[in-house]
Amino acid sequence: MKALLVIDLQRAVVEGAHDVPGVLERVNGLIARARELSVPLVFIQHQEEGDPAMTPGADSWQFVDELDFREGDVLVHKKFRDGFAATPLKEILDGAGVTEVIVTGAQSDYCVQTTALSALQQGYDVSVVRDAHTTTASGEGNGNVPAASVVEFVNGHFEWLFYPGRQVAVVAASDVSF
Numbered sequence: 001m002k003a004l005l006v007i008d009l010q011r012a013v014v015e016g017a018h019d020v021p022g023v024l025e026r027v028n029g030l031i032a033r034a035r036e037l038s039v040p041l042v043f044i045q046h047q048e049e050g051d052p053a054m055t056p057g058a059d060s061w062q063f064v065d066e067l068d069f070r071e072g073d074v075l076v077h078k079k080f081r082d083g084f085a086a087t088p089l090k091e092i093l094d095g096a097g098v099t100e101v102i103v104t105g106a107q108s109d110y111c112v113q114t115t116a117l118s119a120l121q122q123g124y125d126v127s128v129v130r131d132a133h134t135t136t137a138s139g140e141g142n143g144n145v146p147a148a149s150v151v152e153f154v155n156g157h158f159e160w161l162f163y164p165g166r167q168v169a170v171v172a173a174s175d176v177s178f
Contacts, residue, residue: 001040001097001098001099001100002040002098002099002100002101002102002127003039003041003042003093003096003098003100003101003102004031004034004040004041004042004101004102004104004178005042005044005083005101005104005115006027006031006041006042006043006069006104007044007083007104007105007112007133008044008045008046008105008106008107008112009024009027009064009067009105009106010054010060010062010063010064010106011059011060011062011064012053012054012060012061013046013106013107014064014106014134015060016136016137017106017107017134017136018134018135018136018137018146018147018148018150018151019134019148020134021066022131023104023106023132023133023134024064024066024067026104026131026132026173027067027104027105027129027132028066028067028068029173030102030104030129030132030173032068033176033178034178037178039178040074040092040093040096040098041074042074042075042076042089042093043069043073043074043075044075044076044077044083044087044089044105044111045061045063045075045077045078046078047077047078047079049079056077074092078111081111081115082111082114082115082118083111083114083115083118084118084122093124099125100124100125100126100127101116101124101126101127102127102129102176102178103119103126103127103128103129103133104129104132104133105132105133105134106133106134107134107135107136108133108134108135108151109135109150109154110135112128112133112135113157116128120166120168123166124166125166125167125168125169126158126166126167126169127168127169127170127171128154128155128158128169128170128171129170129171129172129173129176130155130170130171131173132173133154134147134151135147135150135151155170158170
């Protein structure tokens with residue numbers, strides 16, 4: 001069983017990020033397909049004490065308006081870049097019989113990559129959706145590297161990543177199979 005993870009598509013997180021309209025369109029398309037096929041769907045939302053932009057309830061902390069998040073959707077709040085760290089994500093996925101996670105969201109080089117790597121360690125196969133994650137060009141740690149290059153770096157990392165007993169893939173949104 002597969003699950004779709006939608007990570008941190010929040011106003012403050014995607015502000016100034018690469019291809020946000022395109023990423024949101026592709027993520028929403030995946031969400032629609034997941035809903036139609038009753039595929040487990042988990043939204044992950046970052047919160048951080050001491051950062052006014054990421055304080056729960058702040059306007060900048062909310063998911064972007066264009067995201068098809070609905071009342072009643074499964075929502076996991078996290079305080080770390082890893083969506084599994086100190087959250088019920090593993091219990092939610094295991095309870096649904098999930099063996100593979102399909103990863104989308106923001107920021108490519110932080111929460112998306114960290115959560116995907118953690119998923120491997122937690123025992124899940126991982127598919128990173130090549131054109132359904134984004135990042136900013138000026139984020140801490142990536143200097144002046146263009147955001148599109150950072151996204152491609154993360155894709156390349158997973159294309160060549162081998163993990164014992166796990167399947168790792170990078171797929172276009174149009175090629176995701178549930």
